[in-house]
Amino acid sequence: MSAPVLASPSRRLVLQAGGGLSLAFLFGGRVSAQDASPQAKLEAAAAGDAAFAPNAFIRIDKTGPIRLVIPNVDMGQGIYATEAAMMAEELEVGLGQVVVEHAPPIEPLYQTPLFKSQITGGSTSVRAFYKGLRQVGAAARTMLVGAAAEQWGVPAESLKAENGKVVDPANNRSATYGELAEAAAKQPVPDLEKVALKEPKDFKLLGTPFRRVDTADKTNGKLEFGIDSKVEGMQVATLALCPHVGGKVKSLKIDEAKKVPGVRDVIQIEGGVAVSGKHFWAAKMGLEALEIEWDEGPHADFSTESHFKALDETSRTGKALVAASEGDVTKVTGKKVEAIYRLPMLAHAALEPLNATVHVRPDACEIWVGTQVPVRAVQIAAKVAGLREDQVILHQHYLGGGFGRRLEVDSIETAVKFAKQVPYPLKLVWTREEDMQHDVPRPAYLDRMSATLGDDGFPLAFTDRVTGASVAARWAPVILRKDGFDSDTTECAAEMVYHVPNTHVEWAPFQMPEALPIGWWRGVGPTHNLFTVESFFDELAHAAGKDPVEYRLKLLSKNPRAAATLKDAAGKIGWGEKIGPRRGRGIATGAPFGAFTTAAVEVEVSPQGEIRIVKAVCSVDCGVVMNPNTVEAQIQGGLVFGWTMALYGALTYENGAAQQSNFHDYRMMRMNETPHIDVSILKSGEAPGGIGEVGTAIAAPALTNAIFAATGVRIRELPIDRKLLIENGDAKKKNVTEREAPDRKAPKRDLAEATAAGGAS
Amino acid sequence: MIRVYLKLVVFLGLVALVGAAGFAGWRFATSDAEVSAADVTPTPELIEKGRYLTAAADCAACHTTPGGKPFAGGVAFDLPFGTIYSTNITADDSTGIGLWSDDEFVRALHKGVGKDGRNLYPAFPYTSYTGLTRDDAVAIKAYLFSLPKERVAEKENTLAFPFNQRWAMTFWNVAFLDQKRFRPDPGLDHVANRGAYLATALGHCGECHTPRNLAFALSGKEFAGAEIRGWHAYNITPDRDEGVGAWTDSQLASYLSTGHAEGRGAASGPMAEVIVNSTKLLTKPDIDALVAYMRTVEPRKGDGGVRVAESPKSMTTSTAWAAAPSGAENGLGAKVFQGACASCHQWNGKGQQTPYAALAGTRAVSDPEGVNLVHVMLEGTDLRSVHQAAWMPKFAEAYTDAELAAVANYVIGHFGGKEGKVTPEMVSERRATAK
């Protein structure tokens, strides 16, 4: 199996066929000149001229490898191999016999049912396509076997498919799929819902550590990310956008820039300026030679400090929408524990800086980019270029990290705005600084948690009032509840793994300035809520004077899958074993994205407050496993991503401008801070869960709970303020979150409020 | 801080009450007379000469804010007794010096008196500029007047009493302003004398490199090293241990014209600004003259001088890609260095990608207190206008006091061969003064 070739069928045909087909039609069907149904036209467009294209995903020619079309995009999760394996498993071919292709942007064919849109995100790919892609594989195999049976005049039942061939064991003959392709195309298309699928125990491919399709080309420089695209006649550009959100260019002097050798054009849009040239360096030097004056716009007073003040105000007085309510929390009496948690805004900082190569012609717009949302990219490009969507051709590339950033099309919109002013293909490359300062950040949250403990120390009531802005309200309003409730804001809090008899979880919506859109960030709701919930339940265990693992296990009595991961991880980290001074173990459990997960971490905190993760274990039950190698990789990487957030992540604003700019001030965990991470995958026959964001979602609370165990300091605000961890023998100082605002320029808390609410006592 | 302040108050009081009268008489008697003349009409040649002299006098350092309009002022000087802002010296009539006559401009440089007759604060180095020839002063004015006029609101100084009493500067001037034009030293050749003029009257090197006395005036320990904006302005006398006596002429020349000298490291902080704004613009003969003059200065030792030790083994036995085992490699400092620093600085002291990243032989890593070292980490450096790759981002935001102290101590040990004494508290204090 090798890396995808770019497939770009005619969009025109596709759009003439119209959209809006329901999911039921998506699989099955085949190309036929006579069949003029819209579905067939779509598929014909996607299929090109393959001899046998039984559906939108499988192409078999007389010669050459079998081509599989992958509906999702790769941003590191290895989805090409995983989805190819789903098809190959039922099609009975080896992964070495196939090549994979990026799906073209044709929403009705390649949409993720959950979003009703062609989107890769939310750890949904495996969950969404596990059944469907096996069905299309099985259907194609049935047709190939049927074709052979007809040719040889034997019953299909006497034949079997293996290794890309149909074999007739009785007569000792076989035919390759290529040889059967044309005949198979004439076979009736089986009803997808009726084709028999293998039992997981019979899988040959799924469940074993198979290799990804892209590894080789990612180790020899051959694989092209969007930023690597090369288009005849293209010029490279880089840009400066107004540093203040919602601001614009006030005045511009270009003379000096035009003098820089290699500079071609200075191009202006309302919110910024780009310089194009022979190469990035010329463009960058040109950009630096510009004299730009900015109009700060209407949000120059936006700052992280003012933002948290406003969040706090909404948290106290804002109207809330109820996420989940069980029993009656107001009727319960007992020991009350309260706490306020604060989470900052976050930058994505994917390692491939934002970029897009765009060529706008009078009758077409061609785009080379790596995007999680190809269809949205086409739509926005058409709008900006003043073209029809069928005049937009999108060349999908691999993504040098997505993490939610490439679910946005702002960069593509910007690139088209610039590119339509020049006659040549324009490759627009953001500097790291521009990428970071014009992120669509993860929103900040301020959550008030409380619990009432019974005499046995276990919670009788739990409440969580989340305050923050909704990403979905802008990005996918369709997923909101009728009253506007956004389940992402409370995900993993409203549906905890623990059983508490009386619970009330609600969300107080907060409105961001319009000029500062907020976006999805790896782990979305669960990353936010598992930190607060798992920290808070750790607080409850300590308030009850109980061991955090025992405490959780008792609360998990109705949740055996979660409990199993908890026991497994606790055992592997050596829970309860003796440990040195200023060392501690922490644990966190949850079920984000349908995967039951426990992370356990051992840390050492130096007397100066420096944190070292000594070792880490993650135990996961994510249902049927597609590729254990990928699961392990995603968990390991996800944990590092989540710890990086916990230790260093905060995008702060002052005067409406982001203050961080590059990796020297938006810090990343590095290899010498990363412990060995032991991933334990529990055997399970349950439906597959997501895995891409699970590690990230569970990372932070395991770490901060370990820090509490090591130091007695409860971290209720991220990123961890290491000043709070300095050992000074002063007990009051040790638990500063209960005492005063940590001394960072970002979130300033309300002192009185924190004092009143803080503390597990 | 409070103590300095109190001492200054007492000192100024004493000067005012006791010494003034007699001393003043003596000062007047020895001062050079001011010649008055009509304003000259600027010629292109005069303006060009003024441009060069303005660079040599490094006016931009104090009168241009980073990214701001040239010479429009507004640069803040945080002094122990308050903040002074530099003034707009463009030719704008209302907020600049557009209405000043040549005489008034020359008087400001020579006597520290503004157009309105009020005393200027000696943050403006008129104690050095007093040595300028009138012709040079007029040329500088001609150049400044040839530039775009900038209208900017003046920023109020925030000086505490009694330092906000400008009249008191009269007494200070009596004590510390030696109003004399530069006179060649007959004991030096004309090259060294040209260097002396560049170093004193124009370049006012002593304003940073000469220690100040309690009244904030330059002491007699010329060029023996001082502190400026929290940085060490190192000893630049020919003292072999603490000064630049062991530097070769070409090292000195290279340092002044490019901000870097092989085996001596790169300039950073305020000196980097001097190089960018001033010395890199000097002609080769003038650089040579400066070097020649510096050789003739009396070698002196200052307080807290930094001595570069023999190259330490930890560094010389390291390679470009790996540190020789020293026992420090698992410490916090080494870890931070591995991640954030080694890509450019490497372990063998030679630097990577650019020679500006070389740490071997630098005084910054030889100072156990790591004064400049910590400042560089907190503020970064920028010599990009000299050499594209000669800069470093600031690491203040994402690294804790403990981490920066640890990495400073690691660097001092590994590259300087000394035991670093930097504490998190020291880093925290320097953060306060860092830009």
Place this chain on the structure above:
Amino acid sequence: MISINVNGEDRQVDGPEDMPLLWALRDVLGMTGTKFGCGVAQCGACTVHVNGQAVRSCVLPIGTLKDAKVTTVEAVGQSEQGKKIQQAWLDVEVVQCGYCQSGQIMSAAALLQHNPNPSDADIDAAMSGNICRCGTYVRVRQAIKQAATGEKVAMQTIPNDAEAVR
């Protein structure tokens, strides 16, 4: 025109002396295997070898190269150590998004060149300048060990060639 020697070939670059090697490679010579991540020597995505040493091409002016020999990820597999590293990367399946991996491979190959049998601490010291946003550090460490010792220290992947299909 500045002449630079890349992967054994003398190439002409039409650009200023102070242009970083990264852009000469990517935008002038069309060799996009070397990646741009930060431009400030903080991430390592742009790592190439200059005379066998791992350097950050984003801050290396081409004017300073003179006769130096530049090796990029496109040719690192021609050396024994580079080949070993690439193979280990495949076997252990290090990559995720892959964007940092050119740089990781170059740093790792240089490390093995100079230290054929690095300890975990040696690996951390040599590799910590390379950021991986996807967090592949655990496997990078394992793959370098495996490349150095030949011992299988992590979950191995099954190759996808046709013969391997059962």
